[in-house]
Amino acid sequence: MKIDKLPAIFAPARPVLQKIEQAGFEAYFVGGCVRDTILGDPIHDIDIATSAYPSEIKAIFKRTVDTGIVHGTVMILDHGTGYETTTFRTESGYQDYRRPDSVTFVRSLAEDLKRRDFTINALALRENGEVIDLFDGLADLDRHLIRAVGDPNERFHEDALRMMRAVRFASKLDFVIDQPTLAGIRENAPLLSKIAVERIQVEFEKLLLGQRPVSGLKDFIDTGLYRYCPGLVDQEAALSQLLVLNNWQLENAQQAWAMLCFQLGLSNKQVAGFLKRWKTSNDLIRQVKRIIPLVAGLRDKSLDAMAMFAGGWDALHDANQVAKLYGWAEEDPVLEKRYQTLPIKSSNELTIDGRSLMADGGIKPGPQLGRILNDLTTAVVEGRLANNRDTLLTAARTLAEEKG
Numbered sequence: 001m002k003i004d005k006l007p008a009i010f011a012p013a014r015p016v017l018q019k020i021e022q023a024g025f026e027a028y029f030v031g032g033c034v035r036d037t038i039l040g041d042p043i044h045d046i047d048i049a050t051s052a053y054p055s056e057i058k059a060i061f062k063r064t065v066d067t068g069i070v071h072g073t074v075m076i077l078d079h080g081t082g083y084e085t086t087t088f089r090t091e092s093g094y095q096d097y098r099r100p101d102s103v104t105f106v107r108s109l110a111e112d113l114k115r116r117d118f119t120i121n122a123l124a125l126r127e128n129g130e131v132i133d134l135f136d137g138l139a140d141l142d143r144h145l146i147r148a149v150g151d152p153n154e155r156f157h158e159d160a161l162r163m164m165r166a167v168r169f170a171s172k173l174d175f176v177i178d179q180p181t182l183a184g185i186r187e188n189a190p191l192l193s194k195i196a197v198e199r200i201q202v203e204f205e206k207l208l209l210g211q212r213p214v215s216g217l218k219d220f221i222d223t224g225l226y227r228y229c230p231g232l233v234d235q236e237a238a239l240s241q242l243l244v245l246n247n248w249q250l251e252n253a254q255q256a257w258a259m260l261c262f263q264l265g266l267s268n269k270q271v272a273g274f275l276k277r278w279k280t281s282n283d284l285i286r287q288v289k290r291i292i293p294l295v296a297g298l299r300d301k302s303l304d305a306m307a308m309f310a311g312g313w314d315a316l317h318d319a320n321q322v323a324k325l326y327g328w329a330e331e332d333p334v335l336e337k338r339y340q341t342l343p344i345k346s347s348n349e350l351t352i353d354g355r356s357l358m359a360d361g362g363i364k365p366g367p368q369l370g371r372i373l374n375d376l377t378t379a380v381v382e383g384r385l386a387n388n389r390d391t392l393l394t395a396a397r398t399l400a401e402e403k404g
């Protein structure tokens with residue numbers, strides 16, 4: 001097959017291939033960029049495979065970055081764009097980045113391609129638009145099939161993460177996993193326990209955010225992959241309940257993880273432990289902990305002003321997206337209006353603070369001060385007191401006497 005007109009993103013990349021070829025080597029576009037070109041999907045980065053060794057690439061181009069020399073990878077910098085350029089090699093380079101000796105460079109494109117994960121990812125593209133398809137990847141793209149290149153067992157032994165990639169692509173592309181490949185995953189699922197959690201996390205998150213999460217998730221459950229993921233081994237029932245939800249419109253990582261934690265029924269304390277095991281960032285943990293109580297509020301129709309104030313708009317929007325899955329969401333504009341009409345959105349907007357309560361309200365420092373400040377904040381948020389300095393100082397004195 002020949003692609004007559006490559007997407008615009010390739011225009012500046014073609015001269016890069018030409019330059020490598022002029023130096024006497026082979027060079028091809030490979031991986032996701034070829035797959036996505038043929039699917040007509042957006043392309044995020046361009047990878048190049050070449051017969052040239054890293055040192056040879058570095059001799060051809062003025063500006064390069066050593067991103068992974070021992071694995072055969074050099075980044076070529078050209079007019080502000082970086083092209084990851086990798087010498088033809090076998091699978092072992094993916095397997096264990098801490099063992100550079102596991103890489104074997106090979107002489108031909110064919111040898112490189114036959115050790116790639118799936119046929120749809122084993123296509124190569126010439127600078128002139130010609131597609132090299134040694135494993136029927138084009139036919140599989142056409143019939144929406146994820147199929148291991150050659151023997152699935154071999155491919156999954158080379159890199160067990162590929163099993164997670166299979167379910168991720170099933171969701172992301174809305175493709176079906178080929179039966180023998182699926183059987184290979186079932187058989188080799190325990191190998192996943194050897195893979196770094198960070199890598200599994202990336203794939204699982206992409207699965208949850210894909211086009212058809214329910215299909216990827218079904219394979220993730222049926223093959224038993226979930227058993228080798230942090231905190232999921234005894235959660236088959238809770239995970240399976242997700243398969244009946246058709247209304248997925250998750251937009252970002254925090255929504256995806258909040259949905260998962262919520263579905264697993266984790267308390268806010270358990271959320272931190274669970275996500276730490278998945279090695280997500282602390283920032284994500286903070287966001288998820290804000291979202292979950294708001295989802296519960298939407299479910300129970302108990303979302304009051306104080307809950308919205310405490311959560312903030314971002315978390316509220318995320319919670320509403322999660323709630324959509326379950327049919328508990330409020331109409332977006334209605335929720336936004338409710339939030340916008342809160343008298344204050346943040347404690348900074350209060351006309352008093354701890355300091356002024358002491359200086360002008362005559363409240364003594366101590367735990368009582370904090371309680372009074374909280375009560376006043378709640379009263380203002382709920383619209384029971386105006387956010388007016390004198391009003392709040394008077395109310396503070398009254399509270400101090402009552403609580404005295």
Ligand SMILES: Nc1ccn([C@@H]2O[C@H](COP(=O)(O)OP(=O)(O)OP(=O)(O)O)[C@@H](O)[C@H]2O)c(=O)n1
Nearest residue numbers: 031032033094115116117118121122159161162
């Ligand atoms: N475990 C892996 C990871 C990658 N690859 C090969 O390396 C290519 C590039 O890998 P990567 O960028 O991780 O994935 P993409 O397929 O490009 O998908 P994405 O769109 O997510 O980048 C893949 O297409 C595949 O040919 C592989 O065989 N086995």
Ligand SMILES: [Mg+2]
Nearest residue numbers: 031032033045
């Ligand atoms: Mg890629």
